Amino acid sequence: MKNSLITPELISELTSISGLQIMDSIVDRERFSRDFFDYSPVLKQKLEGCCADLVVRPFSVEAVVSVAGACKRHGVPLTLRGSGTGNYGQCVPLFAGIVMLMGSLRKIRSLSSDTGEVTVEAGCLLGDLERQLVANGRQLRLLPSTWRSASVGGFVAGGSGGIGSVRWGFLRDPGHLLGLEVVTMEERPQKLQLEADDAEALNHAYGTNGIITALTLATAPAIAWQEVAIDCDDWLQAVRLLQSCARSAVALHLCSLLEKTIVEHLPNWSGRFFGKHRLLLLVAPDGVTTIERLTKTAGATFKLLGAENTRNGNGIRELTWNHTTLHMRSVDPEWTYLQMLLPQPENETIDFLNSCWGEDLLWHLESVCQHGMQRLAALPVVRWRGLDSLEKLMKDCKDAGAVLFNPHVITVEDGGLGVIDVDQVKTKRRFDPNGLLNPGKLKGWL
Numbered sequence: 001m002k003n004s005l006i007t008p009e010l011i012s013e014l015t016s017i018s019g020l021q022i023m024d025s026i027v028d029r030e031r032f033s034r035d036f037f038d039y040s041p042v043l044k045q046k047l048e049g050c051c052a053d054l055v056v057r058p059f060s061v062e063a064v065v066s067v068a069g070a071c072k073r074h075g076v077p078l079t080l081r082g083s084g085t086g087n088y089g090q091c092v093p094l095f096a097g098i099v100m101l102m103g104s105l106r107k108i109r110s111l112s113s114d115t116g117e118v119t120v121e122a123g124c125l126l127g128d129l130e131r132q133l134v135a136n137g138r139q140l141r142l143l144p145s146t147w148r149s150a151s152v153g154g155f156v157a158g159g160s161g162g163i164g165s166v167r168w169g170f171l172r173d174p175g176h177l178l179g180l181e182v183v184t185m186e187e188r189p190q191k192l193q194l195e196a197d198d199a200e201a202l203n204h205a206y207g208t209n210g211i212i213t214a215l216t217l218a219t220a221p222a223i224a225w226q227e228v229a230i231d232c233d234d235w236l237q238a239v240r241l242l243q244s245c246a247r248s249a250v251a252l253h254l255c256s257l258l259e260k261t262i263v264e265h266l267p268n269w270s271g272r273f274f275g276k277h278r279l280l281l282l283v284a285p286d287g288v289t290t291i292e293r294l295t296k297t298a299g300a301t302f303k304l305l306g307a308e309n310t311r312n313g314n315g316i317r318e319l320t321w322n323h324t325t326l327h328m329r330s331v332d333p334e335w336t337y338l339q340m341l342l343p344q345p346e347n348e349t350i351d352f353l354n355s356c357w358g359e360d361l362l363w364h365l366e367s368v369c370q371h372g373m374q375r376l377a378a379l380p381v382v383r384w385r386g387l388d389s390l391e392k393l394m395k396d397c398k399d400a401g402a403v404l405f406n407p408h409v410i411t412v413e414d415g416g417l418g419v420i421d422v423d424q425v426k427t428k429r430r431f432d433p434n435g436l437l438n439p440g441k442l443k444g445w446l
């Protein structure tokens with residue numbers, strides 16, 4: 001193996017760990033060294049050649065502790081992987097070393113019938129957790145649109161929000177993550193229980209400052225969400241209606257708006273295309289008549305699709321968040337995307353950007369609760385015309401007052417507000433003093 005950090009001594013140490021599968025074939029190493037970074041042509045070029053030297057799959061927390069200790073002693077980078085559905089190469093091993101698959105730690109340890117707090121192992125799939133919660137009258141507050149395949153640990157370490165954000169904001173808002181069990185990357189790794197305060201530093205840190213083995217999350221009472229589609233002739237009418245739905249006293253789980261060119265390219269199962277812009281909502285049963293009334297007042301067309309059926313993967317939630325980009329890319333892979341919080345009034349920015357970028361920019365809006373206020377996030381689909389063009393577009397968005405969350409960059413900070421989070425770095429110093437966890441992803445450490 002060229003320049004491999006994997007010595008025979010390390011292999012023999014790993015082989016002696018019970019409950020650990022070791023994979024060294026090139027097929028496995030390549031397969032587990034990538035995620036969905038190819039949504040970004042920029043990241044695709046940068047990350048395509050990255051490959052782990054070895055892949056391991058622990059079946060117990062004890063095995064995780066042993067792997068961490070072995071990597072530390074041998075100075076080998078360790079990159080954690082949940083389901084590998086991230087979009088920014090979060091679980092791509094930039095400096096090779098070992099990729100550790102967390103997906104076999106999937107127990108739901110406890111669910112409090114008093115508070116609804118759930119403690120679950122990091123590799124549990126969000127879909128499996130959601131099913132168990134619903135069976136007990138609860139549900140997750142926030143889910144990515146990849147909720148069927150993504151892991152709980154990967155969502156907290158690499159995601160930000162999604163379905164539920166219209167009501168519950170984002171993962172980093174205080175109140176969602178209540179505690180973590182973490183394994184440190186030390187000579188003698190510790191297994192620590194962190195309270196909410198200390199856990200925050202590992203929230204959205206791309207697994208750079210601790211190995212999450214279990215999480216305690218707040219949940220919400222389960223609601224039998226109703227699917228609603230609303231068609232609008234006019235874009236301004238559609239944005240206003242989106243806002244009045246989001247600001248109403250109706251419980252919503254999703255409140256999305258897709259420009260008509262996007263609606264036209266959605267999969268067949270999404271319903272007929274009537275040449276109009278479309279709102280997609282998940283509405284509490286007692287809110288349906290109110291949304292219908294608001295739609296009528298706006299002069300739009302209301303359609304109640306019925307109770308959400310989450311079994312088949314063809315519900316409206318699978319048309320929103322980054323699944324919108326997925327569907328557009330499956331028609332034409334030259335589409336990429338951006339993520340931003342729009343300044344108010346939103347339509348001035350949208351009009352301005354439309355005037356510069358025309359059909360190269362198609363609008364997809366999501367109502368979100370930002371610091372307690374209803375705002376519009378945009379995940380526009382963008383025609384790839386090269387790096388210079390993308391940079392010019394991002395500059396235009398920022399100049400227009402949008403807060404951009406750049407999905408074409410590698411580090412935690414560049415994909416966020418560009419600011420170094422001192423607590424994340426301090427925690428890395430404490431739990432990963434040699435900087436071996438997912439190296440290259442935390443700018444503050446570099």
Ligand SMILES: Cc1cc2nc3c(=O)[nH]c(=O)nc-3n(C[C@H](O)[C@H](O)[C@H](O)COP(=O)(O)OP(=O)(O)OC[C@H]3O[C@@H](n4cnc5c(N)ncnc54)[C@H](O)[C@@H]3O)c2cc1C
Pocket residue numbers: 035036079080081082083084085086087090091102122123143144145146149150151152153154155156157158159160161162163205206207208210211212213321322323326438
């Ligand atoms: C079509 C599509 C739609 C998407 N929609 C959304 C969306 O709506 N909202 C959203 O937030 N994201 C979205 N994503 C991104 C991604 O799917 C989610 O963030 C998902 O929750 C990641 O989970 P995962 O298990 O795949 O994590 P991975 O991709 O495996 O890992 C993500 C990060 O977490 C780290 N990590 C994984 N496990 C651990 C652990 N146990 N301890 C510490 N660190 C760990 C990894 O090292 C990596 O840095 C979407 C992606 C796609 C392709």
